[in-house]
Amino acid sequence: MGSHKAAPDQRPFVITRAGWAGIQKHALVWTGDNSSTWQHFEDSLQTLLNLGLSGVPFCGCDAGGFLDNCTPELFIRWMQCAAFTPFFRAHTNTGTIDHEPWSFGPAAEAIVRHYIGLRYQLLPYLKALFVEATHSGTPIMRPLFWHYPDDPVAAQIADQFLLGRDLLVAPIVRQGAVARSVHLPDGDWFSYWTGEKIAGGQQVVAHAPIEFMPLFVRAGALIPFREIQQFTGERPLKEVTLHLWPGGMSSLRWSEEDGVTNRHADGDRTERELIHSSGAKGGRLVIGRAVGSRKSSVRYWRILLRGTTTRVRATVNGRRVDVHHDPGSGIAVWKFANRSGEVVIEWEQLNRRSRHPVRTGRPGP
Structure with a gap:
């Protein structure tokens, strides 16, 4: 490819609207005009889900539409x-x-800015989802039946999707709608x-x-977040x-590399497995030992535990840490320094009569 010849040490970024089997090795696919x-x-939801199922995980469409003029609500x-x-x-398109985000007035701009953030x-x-797709071909944007194949309703849903396994997205695709029916598996x-x-099923x-x-x-x-940026690479991670939601198990492969060159293929990266399991009374998160020659840019891990009903006591590799608990939101937060070795985080929700000291206060965003 010409891009490889022009910059052999740089990863190319190629967008195409058409291809054949194997196109995912060379370009992302957008759905055309x-x-x-x-x-x-x-229609774009079904198109993108079908692309993912066809082995093209990196796909998208022109949000707001390319031809004609969008309305503020549709945008x-x-x-x-x-x-x-x-x-x-x-x-x-030219002539439209x-x-x-700022083309439809301050109210629309504020809403769109929030979702971009x-x-x-x-x-x-x-x-992490892109890493998973690279290793296994698993779609990033998934139909509900991908994880719930025995759910007959999920097989018929075309206006909802899963981002990875853990986020269920139910867009509003009807003009003027301010509510919709959502199927929870x-x-x-x-x-x-x-x-x-909310109970599923x-x-x-x-x-x-x-x-x-x-x-x-x-x-x-288990969903990792970072701070809002104005562009990718504005600040190091x-x-x-x-963010942890209790009541089950999850895992992901954490990976860091420079994001620009091909040196990751020669080992210039760091990877580790994160495994989370929790229930109503407590839980456990294991951050596996870092593997690879690249030094992680992460200085701190911050745990934001959702759905807490009482105060929380937590340890990191057996040592107690301060927990900030906000009873109004049901969120508990604590942080600790990153290290290359295995890290085991455990927590328990305390009995309401417990006298163990736990700091309280509203956690940060």
Whole structure:
């Protein structure tokens, strides 16, 4: 390829709208020139899910549509959804109105900015999903039946999807809608926005005023976050916040490399396995020993435990750590310095009558 000849030590970034078996080795695929209509928005979900199932995990569409003029409502709803797709961009044709976050007024800009910021925070999670796709071909954006093959309702759902195993995205694809029916597969789920725990295996009505898109997290999830950036690479990754939802098990492969060159193929990277299991009374997270020649940029791991009903006591490799607990949000937070060896984090929810001292206060974002 010409890009390899021009910059042999750099990873190429190629976008295509067409290809054949094996195209995923050379380019990401976007869905071509779509229109600014609700129908094309809804159709894009099925197109992207089918691309993932066809072995093309890195895919996306022109959020807001390329042809015609988008409306503020459609732009907001499309951008909310597209923030959770592997390839995320807004685009538009010559001769149409601008499709920028600030093109539809301050209210639309604020909503879209929030979802773009959430996308930046989720980049470590997306990175882990890309690593998984590289090793196994697993789609990043997955139909519900990928993880719930015995659920007959999941097999028929075309307007919801899973980002990885743990995030269930239910976009608003109808003009004027401020609520929608959402199918939650078996197991417990949490509303990302409110923290409410909801039993799965049922249809629920999710309220969705214009500023909210229904978003749910699987019980037992482990999702790494970072701080908001204005562009990728603005700041090195020094602190990672691991969001943990109780009630199950999860794992991911953590990987760090320079993100630009091909040196990772020669061992210039660091990897470690993260394994989480938890229940109503407590849990355990193991951060495996770092493997690879590259030194991690991460200085601190920050644990943000969701769904707590009482105060929490935590240890890191057997040593007690200070826990900040906010009873109003049900969130407990603690942090510790990174190290290359194995790290075992354990916690328990204390009996309400326990006299063990635990710091309380509102955790940071």
